[in-house]
Amino acid sequence: MSGFPTVNGIEVLLQAPDGYVVDLANPQRNGEHGAYWAYGIGTFLAVLFLAQRLFVRVVVGSGLQIDDVFVILSMICSQATQIILIYEFAAAIEGVHGWELSITKYKRFLLLSWIGPWVYVLCGSFAKLSLLVVYLRLSPGGWFKTWSWVAVGMVVLHTIVLVFLMVFSCTPVSKSWDITIPATEGSCINVVALYFATAIANIITDVMVMVLPIPLIMCLHMPKWQKIGVIALFGFASATVVTSIVRCAALPALLNNNDQTWAISQASLWAIIEANLVIICASMTTLKKFFNCVAPGLLLGSSGAKSSQGPTHNPPTISKLTSRRTDRYAKFGDDTELYPIGNQTEVNAGQSDRSETGSWDMNGRMEDGSSEKGIVQKTVVRVSYGKT
Structure with missing residues (x-):
């Protein structure tokens, strides 16, 4: 015997509370509809923003550059992460109580929960590297370029460390998803603590990337309305910091909760939102050029009028x-x-x-x-x- 409780001859993860009527065919759900809406709307906007960026680079500009490649890689990882999460919700292996989750489904949940987090880390890191590559083109030298390289090093280093810890969180590695391996064989690190470390590292690097160009922005010689636009751009970019904080706040519910397949749904919902926001924020740098091309009258400024008068x-x-x-x-x-x-x-x-x-x-x-x-x-x- 495996020791797992059974419902109608099917092994489930947890014993149901007294008086709870288990329905394996129609389990109680948590966060399912919110995840679908977040994925649908967020992906639609992310694709639009990425499409305008690629249009500007390929059609209007001189072609794709390394920062565009990083954004495309970020989009691939973003979609991979979200597809994993949406599949978990659709297949009723996440956002359900453990006493309404069969062991067969729980094995799939563990395997996908091992793959998803490190792919998600790559999504955010590629987006940050895209912005940092742009920063490196801002100045041929000086403090700004030095700190931009420092930021690149920090993003690359924390990405390598986190991905390594997530991939090799258990010894042997298969213990991460194979519950048939005896508890006395091998060991695993605290995965929830690792999720905390990931969220905190994302917050720190997000703030660093957001704050780094502000001294240069303050020195820009441009009309006031354009400065307001730049400030708004970086203000919107801080949305990823907010979602990281909210996602981090949702993680304590997992620390001492045996019913993790139910409790993790809120953190997954915010991960879907953040995965789309990083693409939107990384693609906003070409918006001005895009509107100047498709709707030149929309962004008329005073600089052109002044320059024409002499x-x-x-x-x-x-x-x-x-x-x-x-x-x-x-x-x-x-x-x-x-x-x-x-x-x-x-x-x-x-x-x-x-x-x-x-x-x-x-x-x-x-x-x-x-x-x-x-x-x-x-x-x-x-x-x-x-x-x-």
Whole structure:
């Protein structure tokens, strides 16, 4: 005998409470409909956002880049995770009480619960790496690039550690899903504690990726409405932090609960929501370019009008000669928001009937300003003089 209770000759996971009428054909459900709605709506939006990103890159831009590949990999892992969870709900092996779950179904639950978490970790990590690759293109050097590489290292390291612990959570590995292995044979780590570690690591890296570009955003020279849009973009990106916190708050219910197939449903629901949000957030960086292409009148700003009018002030006299140093960052542009370019010095000299403009890099080479679009750091000296 295996020691499991039986209902109508079928072994079930747990003994039903006194007075509870077990119905294996129609068990009581928890979180099923919410999971279906979250998957349907979330996947629809995630596909739309990813489609516009790929449209911008392939049709409007110069083709896919490494950050796009990371987003696509994230989408694959996102869908794999969600399909596993939706199957568990549909097959009544999750969101049901243990006393209405046959041992045969419980074995499937354990196997899928071993696969799903580490695929889910890869989903979030690929999305973060996509954003960090964009960050690495923002500046040719300095503190920002250094910290971007630090962030990449942290994401890669925590991903490797978590995936390793999840795959090898039991010794032998098959003990993770094979309940026929005696309890005295081999060992397993606390899986719920590992879920906590995963959620906390996601929160830390999400906050790090979200906060890292804020100093650069504050230095952007762009119209106020565009700054508001950038702030809103990063504010929406913080939604994944919120879902990670909520999912983490749902995990304590699993610590001392033998009926885990019932209690885990709320954490799974938030995992579905978060798996779609990471794709949406990672695909938002191309929205401006997309709307400029398909609906150019929708995002009209003041910058274009100002640039078309040209300067309206009179040039200062030589007695008003000034020299100043400015640090500028290019505003959000075509495919990604900011692009790298070296330091340069620009000198403009004007006369009533002649003007000359030149641009040199810091090594004295003549530049045409069209090599790469990006973060620009320049020194400007303007001289105006008239004939006597």
